Amino acid sequence: MKNNFLRVLGIENPDKKSIQDLSIKLDIPVQKLKYYNDYNILPDISELDKIEAKLSVKRYKLMLGMEIYDKELLNILRDNIDQITPILSRPYRKKSIEQKKLPIFQTQYGKLYNQDCIKLMQELESESVDLIFADPPFNLNKFYLSAINDNLSDRDYLEWCEKWIDECIRILKTGGTFYLWNLPKWNSYLADYLNKRLSFKHWIATDIKYTLPIAGRLYPSHYSLLMYTKGIKANTFHPDRMPMEICNNCYKEIKDYGGYKDKMNPKGINLSDVWLDIPPVRHKKYKAREEANELSIKLLDRIIEASSNPGDIVFDPFGGSGTTYAVAEIKERNWIGTELGPVDTIVERFSRLAEERDYLNQLRQAYNNLFTEKVKKERKKRGIWTDDTFTQLNEQGSLFNSDLVKQSR
Ligand SMILES: C[S@@+](CC[C@H](N)C(=O)[O-])C[C@H]1O[C@@H](n2cnc3c(N)ncnc32)[C@H](O)[C@@H]1O
Structure with missing residues (x-):
C-alpha cells in the first residue's frame, strides 16, 4: 500500500521533481502531498475537487486505490452488487506455469x-486442511537463514501477512481452525483483518517474556495467540482441562476458585485464555535451531489436541525448527509444512522424536485431572479432600458432598 496516493495519481516512483510538478499543477503544497502519500490519508474536499478537475481522478478511484473503504463507499458497492459481481468473479490468480515442487522430506504422516x-x-486445494498454526517472522530485523527481509515497513509487513493469511483462509476447511502467533502489536491489526473473514474465538495471552524491559514502556510479557474458525462453529474443539494449582509444600490449593470447589469438575479446571505455563525454549541443548525462534512443543501439543483429531490435516506455513510438524507426527495428525530456509534441522529433529514424545506423554499425565497422582496421595495423607472424596456425580458432572470440601478449607 506504500505510495498509493501518488500511484493513483499516476506517479509510480515519486521523486522530488515529480512531486513538485504535481504540486504546481494541483496547487497543493508539496508537504501536503507527501503527507497524504506517507500516511495514506485522503485529501480534504477542496483538494479532491482540484484533483478531479485537473487530473480527472475521481474521489472514489482514489479511495479504492488507497484502500480507504468508508461507509459511503461500501454502500455504493452494496447497491451495485449485480454490476460488480461479474468483475470480482473473473479469475484473478495467475496459473502457475512452474513445475510443481515435490516435498523435500516425507514421514509416515507428513510432507515437508x-x-x-x-x-x-x-x-493446495481449497478447503483441504483442518487446522492451521502460523508463527511468521515478527519483522524485528532478525537474521534468518532464509535471508528474508525482516525489516519491512509496517505497511509492507502487514500487506505480506494479509497475502499469506488469504491463502490460509482459502485452504482451511469450513469448521477448521486458524491460530496466529504474533506480537500483540501485529495481531491488533491482523485481528481486524481476520474479523472480516473468519469467526473470532479467542485472543490467548501467552506469558513469555521476549525482550528486556524498555524505559517508558510496560515490560512486554505476552505473545498473542489468535484463534479463529472458518464459519461459525469449529468442527473440533476439545481443550485440555488443567490440574488445580497446589502449594508444593502444604499441598493445599493455592487459589480460591471463587468458593465453588463443590462444583468442580473432577476432570480438571477449564483452560483459560491466559496461558502462564508455556516455557520459552532457551537452552541450546533443547533448542533445535538457534535462529529459528523455536516454540515449546507444550504449546503445539495444547493447540493440536484442542483443535484436531488423529488423521486430520495440520498445516504450518512457517517451519522454523519444525515444532508443529514434530508434534503433529507424535499425535498422528497428517501434516503439511514448508520452510523457505534450510530444512536440515527439521529433518534431523525427526530422528530423535522419541525424546519429545516422552516429554509430551509426561506432561499429559497432569492434564484432564483435578490432581496428579502424586498430589492426590499427598493430600490424602494430610486429610485434605481429593476428587476421590466424592462418591457421586450429579448430572452435570459437578461434585457432591460439599461439606467435606468446606471442612478442608
Ligand atoms: C518464527 S519462525 C517459526 C518457528 C517455528 N514455529 C518453530 O517453533 O520452530 C519463522 C520461520 O519462517 C520462515 N519463513 C519466513 N518467510 C517464509 C516464507 N515466505 N515461506 C516459508 N517460510 C518462511 C523463516 O525462515 C523462519 O524459519
Whole structure:
C-alpha cells in the first residue's frame, strides 16, 4: 500500500521533481502531498475537487486505490452488487506455469516442502486442511537463514501477512481452525483483518517474556495467540482441562476458585485464555535451531489436541525448527509444512522424536485431572479432600458432598 496516493495519481516512483510538478499543477503544497502519500490519508474536499478537475481522478478511484473503504463507499458497492459481481468473479490468480515442487522430506504422516509458503499454498486445494498454526517472522530485523527481509515497513509487513493469511483462509476447511502467533502489536491489526473473514474465538495471552524491559514502556510479557474458525462453529474443539494449582509444600490449593470447589469438575479446571505455563525454549541443548525462534512443543501439543483429531490435516506455513510438524507426527495428525530456509534441522529433529514424545506423554499425565497422582496421595495423607472424596456425580458432572470440601478449607 506504500505510495498509493501518488500511484493513483499516476506517479509510480515519486521523486522530488515529480512531486513538485504535481504540486504546481494541483496547487497543493508539496508537504501536503507527501503527507497524504506517507500516511495514506485522503485529501480534504477542496483538494479532491482540484484533483478531479485537473487530473480527472475521481474521489472514489482514489479511495479504492488507497484502500480507504468508508461507509459511503461500501454502500455504493452494496447497491451495485449485480454490476460488480461479474468483475470480482473473473479469475484473478495467475496459473502457475512452474513445475510443481515435490516435498523435500516425507514421514509416515507428513510432507515437508522447501519453498515460499504462499507459492506452496497456491498449489493446495481449497478447503483441504483442518487446522492451521502460523508463527511468521515478527519483522524485528532478525537474521534468518532464509535471508528474508525482516525489516519491512509496517505497511509492507502487514500487506505480506494479509497475502499469506488469504491463502490460509482459502485452504482451511469450513469448521477448521486458524491460530496466529504474533506480537500483540501485529495481531491488533491482523485481528481486524481476520474479523472480516473468519469467526473470532479467542485472543490467548501467552506469558513469555521476549525482550528486556524498555524505559517508558510496560515490560512486554505476552505473545498473542489468535484463534479463529472458518464459519461459525469449529468442527473440533476439545481443550485440555488443567490440574488445580497446589502449594508444593502444604499441598493445599493455592487459589480460591471463587468458593465453588463443590462444583468442580473432577476432570480438571477449564483452560483459560491466559496461558502462564508455556516455557520459552532457551537452552541450546533443547533448542533445535538457534535462529529459528523455536516454540515449546507444550504449546503445539495444547493447540493440536484442542483443535484436531488423529488423521486430520495440520498445516504450518512457517517451519522454523519444525515444532508443529514434530508434534503433529507424535499425535498422528497428517501434516503439511514448508520452510523457505534450510530444512536440515527439521529433518534431523525427526530422528530423535522419541525424546519429545516422552516429554509430551509426561506432561499429559497432569492434564484432564483435578490432581496428579502424586498430589492426590499427598493430600490424602494430610486429610485434605481429593476428587476421590466424592462418591457421586450429579448430572452435570459437578461434585457432591460439599461439606467435606468446606471442612478442608
Ligand atoms: C518464527 S519462525 C517459526 C518457528 C517455528 N514455529 C518453530 O517453533 O520452530 C519463522 C520461520 O519462517 C520462515 N519463513 C519466513 N518467510 C517464509 C516464507 N515466505 N515461506 C516459508 N517460510 C518462511 C523463516 O525462515 C523462519 O524459519
